[in-house]
Amino acid sequence: MRYIKVLLLLFLTMVLSSCSILSPKATPVNNEGSLWQVYDQYFKTAKYVDLSHVISPEIPVWEGFGPPVFGPAMNAQTGNPYSYKENGFESTRYMLSSDQLGTHIDAPAHWAPEYPATDEIPVTYAIRQLVVISIADKVHRNPNYHLRVEDILEWEKLNGVIPAGSVVFIRSDWSKSWPSPALARQTLLPGVRLEALKFLHLERKILMHGHEPMDTDSTLSLEGESWLMHNGYAQAEALANLDQVPEKGALVIIGFPKFQGGTGAYARFIAICPSDWKHGASINQLNESPLPKMDKILIWDFQKGMRIRK
Amino acid sequence: MRYIKVLLLLFLTMVLSSCSILSPKATPVNNEGSLWQVYDQYFKTAKYVDLSHVISPEIPVWEGFGPPVFGPAMNAQTGNPYSYKENGFESTRYMLSSDQLGTHIDAPAHWAPEYPATDEIPVTYAIRQLVVISIADKVHRNPNYHLRVEDILEWEKLNGVIPAGSVVFIRSDWSKSWPSPALARQTLLPGVRLEALKFLHLERKILMHGHEPMDTDSTLSLEGESWLMHNGYAQAEALANLDQVPEKGALVIIGFPKFQGGTGAYARFIAICPSDWKHGASINQLNESPLPKMDKILIWDFQKGMRIRK
Numbered sequence: 001m002r003y004i005k006v007l008l009l010l011f012l013t014m015v016l017s018s019c020s021i022l023s024p025k026a027t028p029v030n031n032e033g034s035l036w037q038v039y040d041q042y043f044k045t046a047k048y049v050d051l052s053h054v055i056s057p058e059i060p061v062w063e064g065f066g067p068p069v070f071g072p073a074m075n076a077q078t079g080n081p082y083s084y085k086e087n088g089f090e091s092t093r094y095m096l097s098s099d100q101l102g103t104h105i106d107a108p109a110h111w112a113p114e115y116p117a118t119d120e121i122p123v124t125y126a127i128r129q130l131v132v133i134s135i136a137d138k139v140h141r142n143p144n145y146h147l148r149v150e151d152i153l154e155w156e157k158l159n160g161v162i163p164a165g166s167v168v169f170i171r172s173d174w175s176k177s178w179p180s181p182a183l184a185r186q187t188l189l190p191g192v193r194l195e196a197l198k199f200l201h202l203e204r205k206i207l208m209h210g211h212e213p214m215d216t217d218s219t220l221s222l223e224g225e226s227w228l229m230h231n232g233y234a235q236a237e238a239l240a241n242l243d244q245v246p247e248k249g250a251l252v253i254i255g256f257p258k259f260q261g262g263t264g265a266y267a268r269f270i271a272i273c274p275s276d277w278k279h280g281a282s283i284n285q286l287n288e289s290p291l292p293k294m295d296k297i298l299i300w301d302f303q304k305g306m307r308i309r310k
Numbered sequence: 311m312r313y314i315k316v317l318l319l320l321f322l323t324m325v326l327s328s329c330s331i332l333s334p335k336a337t338p339v340n341n342e343g344s345l346w347q348v349y350d351q352y353f354k355t356a357k358y359v360d361l362s363h364v365i366s367p368e369i370p371v372w373e374g375f376g377p378p379v380f381g382p383a384m385n386a387q388t389g390n391p392y393s394y395k396e397n398g399f400e401s402t403r404y405m406l407s408s409d410q411l412g413t414h415i416d417a418p419a420h421w422a423p424e425y426p427a428t429d430e431i432p433v434t435y436a437i438r439q440l441v442v443i444s445i446a447d448k449v450h451r452n453p454n455y456h457l458r459v460e461d462i463l464e465w466e467k468l469n470g471v472i473p474a475g476s477v478v479f480i481r482s483d484w485s486k487s488w489p490s491p492a493l494a495r496q497t498l499l500p501g502v503r504l505e506a507l508k509f510l511h512l513e514r515k516i517l518m519h520g521h522e523p524m525d526t527d528s529t530l531s532l533e534g535e536s537w538l539m540h541n542g543y544a545q546a547e548a549l550a551n552l553d554q555v556p557e558k559g560a561l562v563i564i565g566f567p568k569f570q571g572g573t574g575a576y577a578r579f580i581a582i583c584p585s586d587w588k589h590g591a592s593i594n595q596l597n598e599s600p601l602p603k604m605d606k607i608l609i610w611d612f613q614k615g616m617r618i619r620k
Contacts (some may be wrong), residue, residue, distance in 0.1 A: 035560060035582060049433070074619065091408045092574075111394070123590075241457060261616050263400055266569075
């Protein structure tokens with residue numbers, strides 16, 4: 001009987017410890033503190049990788065638009081530029097030839113005015129599961145290689161089915177030559193086949209795809225982008241650092257200012273990778289607040305047409 | 311004996327089901343799939359609230375800068391605007407008088423060239439715990455009310471100590487009059503006292519604070535902004551919808567494109583609120599992909615100087 005009593009006690013302990021009241025890990029999702037707990041547990045130690053390029057007058061831009069021009073912000077009354085010396089502050093004035101410069105998101109209104117502009121994209125384009133499919137090896141052998149459905153199925157054989165609602169970025173390592181001006185004049189580039197875009201959207205129901213070059217494919221009619229825009233799909237272009245994020249398991253933050261009626265939006269994409277990932281920076285690892293004093297000061301460089309450190 | 315066997319079997323089942331191999335809920339934090347699990351469990355059902363205004367030629371802007379001007383993007387060779395009809399696509403050209411328009415983040419280089427510009431802010435400014443302190447009631451009685459240390463301590467009495475590294479946004483409901491042009495000419499506005507900024511940064515070690523107006527305070531020297539910028543602290547300005555997020559328990563996503571040497575950056579702030587929160591939209595609740603066809607098409611309005619739906 002003592003044997004039975006011990007067993008009963010053990011049994012009772014197991015039942016109680018697996019019950020949600022006693023186990024903090026099983027705290028219900030909906031309590032008010034839970035997102036703060038998630039932050040403490042996962043996001044403080046996660047590794048952050050920037051997937052956006054810096055925008056400057058020197059980046060490659062399609063010659064049909066021409067480059068952006070920066071200038072010091074000017075006193076609207078006098079026309080004189082504000083300066084640290086005279087006014088205690090400076091600011092920047094931008095003449096941006098297109099809303100499609102640098103790393104950006106295309107809204108379908110870029111080609112199809114009956115579909116949403118960038119400011120009409122829902123707020124739920126904010127944080128998503130990130131899938132990275134690499135065609136870098138194939139592009140190394142053929143600079144005009146385009147992602148095929150077989151490449152997607154190959155990824156799924158290793159990693160499981162692509163989650164619905166996820167963001168799928170295609171790694172080609174094209175961005176490693178950024179910001180070479182020659183990139184804007186390329187006719188051969190790593191692309192995504194129309195059949196692959198259709199598979200990702202119609203079969204896998206992803207939120208959107210993205211790629212490193214400034215175009216979706218190298219066809220004369222830009223058939224991939226045309227299909228996306230005329231069917232209500234957004235896309236991300238000119239992505240960076242896809243070689244520094246895992247093929248699965250990361251999240252991506254999507255952030256772009258909302259210019260009214262915009263057809264594209266200058267965008268920030270940041271990957272949140274697991275804390276044991278080899279690339280990226282963790283919170284508190286850098287001087288975040290206060291930000292550190294730099295060795296050199298920012299000065300307006302008239303030749304470069306922007307502020308640089310000297 | 312049959313009783314003992316049944317008990318033993320039950321016991322074995324409990325032990326096995328609580329072991330990490332069989333229970334997906336007990337998967338260790340650091341396994342590759344864990345951020346995806348966090349997404350499935352918390353972020354799919356969370357409520358997303360947009361804290362950024364739309365930027366247009368009609369928003370209030372400090373008269374020292376003057377308003378932004380939008381135009382259709384033009385063929386750099388011919389000078390003709392691209393049109394859906396002629397070219398199959400459109401794009402937008404921006405003449406932006408300042409990098410401080412609409413909802414934005416100030417880098418300390420705005421006032422202090424020895425500190426980081428917007429493109430030098432670390433990538434870990436990405437997702438944070440969000441604290442919202444409301445002075446809306448006091449501002450209702452006194453439009454020039456400025457947040458005091460007592461207001462912060464009052465918040466902490468109810469909600470606990472403000473977490474280090476968090477983002478603290480001050481709700482005043484000032485933004486409810488946005489985009490009235492009169493907002494740019496106000497001399498009385500809800501602000502943040504210098505002592506409160508010092509308390510938040512030096513005592514509570516927050517990442518940054520943000521507010522609804524376009525200035526931190528209504529002093530002639532802008533003493534609050536001056537202290538922040540000359541001590542390496544960023545800030546968020548012209549925030550929206552702070553009345554639609556909880557005082558604690560939400561996260562905030564921070565996204566801004568990186569213009570080189572920028573003193574401010576057009577920014578997107580999105581609050582992620584608990585799934586039982588009364589405001590905001592959840593993933594899959596809206597038509598996200600494909601985006602829905604709109605009732606009216608986007609047309610360039612020459613009088614308004616932007617694309618609108620007609």
